[in-house]
Amino acid sequence: EDQVTQSPEALRLQEGESSSLNCSYTVSGLRGLFWYRQDPGKGPEFLFTLYSAGEEKEKERLKATLTKKESFLHITAPKPEDSATYLCAVQRSNSGYALNFGKGTSLLVTP
Amino acid sequence: DVKVTQSSRYLVKRTGEKVFLECVQDMDHENMFWYRQDPGLGLRLIYFSYDVKMKEKGDIPEGYSVSREKKERFSLILESASTNQTSMYLCASSLPGTSWRTNEQFFGPGTRLTVL
Numbered sequence: 001e002d003q004v005t006q007s008p009e010a011l012r013l014q015e016g017e018s019s020s021l022n023c024s025y026t027v028s029g030l031r032g033l034f035w036y037r038q039d040p041g042k043g044p045e046f047l048f049t050l051y052s053a054g055e056e057k058e059k060e061r062l063k064a065t066l067t068k069k070e071s072f073l074h075i076t077a078p079k080p081e082d083s084a085t086y087l088c089a090v091q092r093s094n095s096g097y098a099l100n101f102g103k104g105t106s107l108l109v110t111p
Numbered sequence: 112d113v114k115v116t117q118s119s120r121y122l123v124k125r126t127g128e129k130v131f132l133e134c135v136q137d138m139d140h141e142n143m144f145w146y147r148q149d150p151g152l153g154l155r156l157i158y159f160s161y162d163v164k165m166k167e168k169g170d171i172p173e174g175y176s177v178s179r180e181k182k183e184r185f186s187l188i189l190e191s192a193s194t195n196q197t198s199m200y201l202c203a204s205s206l207p208g209t210s211w212r213t214n215e216q217f218f219g220p221g222t223r224l225t226v227l
Contacts, residue, residue: 029211031208031210031211031212031213032208032212032213032214032215034215034216036218041221041223042220042221043115043201043203043218043219043220043221044154044201044218045218046215046216046217046218049214049215051212087153087154091208091213095159095167097142097144097159097161097205097207097208097213098144098156098159098167098169099156099213099216101153101154102153103151103152103153104153
């Protein structure tokens with residue numbers, strides 16, 4: 001059965017305190033792992049797509065990595081404006097189009 | 112930039128009313144999706160469409176229907192609104208994938224629906 005599990009559910013960091021968010025998944029034949037950022041009351045904003053183990057992508061203070069069983073979103077020297085919920089998703093095994101989303105990690109960065 | 116727009120940001124309806132939520136995308140995407148998002152339950156797929164007039168049920172289609180008469184527009188219909196349909200509704204679109212690649216979805220701003 002397809003599963004996407006994100007941990008921790010919530011994370012509080014001091015400004016400048018680096019950390020990582022985890023997304024573990026089970027799906028047969030990964031065809032894409034996706035990271036999104038969601039601010040309160042808004043739609044998810046696309047961040048990264050990873051397709052194969054060993055792949056890495058970076059954007060400002062964020063870096064996403066992928067293994068065969070999990071992905072990490074590394075946040076380096078975060079700022080308060082990085083506070084948001086971060087969602088991870090993989091494709092559904094029975095569909096070439098639809099995604100299964102994790103429940104997200106709520107990140108709060110305090111000054 | 113991909114732009115996905117939704118007809119309303121906030122909507123308040125009465126129990127039993129028929130409710131239409133509209134979504135429009137401007138990037139000529141074949142795939143379109145409707146989700147609802149509730150605290151503790153995450154994003155749940157209601158329906159999706161991979162072409163005009165085509166639709167497939169997601170995880171929670173009961174009480175909903177959809178319409179896709181034009182490529183850029185995907186409508187979600189609540190046939191008879193109930194209080195348990197109070198939620199944030201999110202529309203998304205994407206390009207078609209292949210047997211080895213699924214493409215990212217782009218989301219609209221969401222509609223916060225309250226059913227009284």
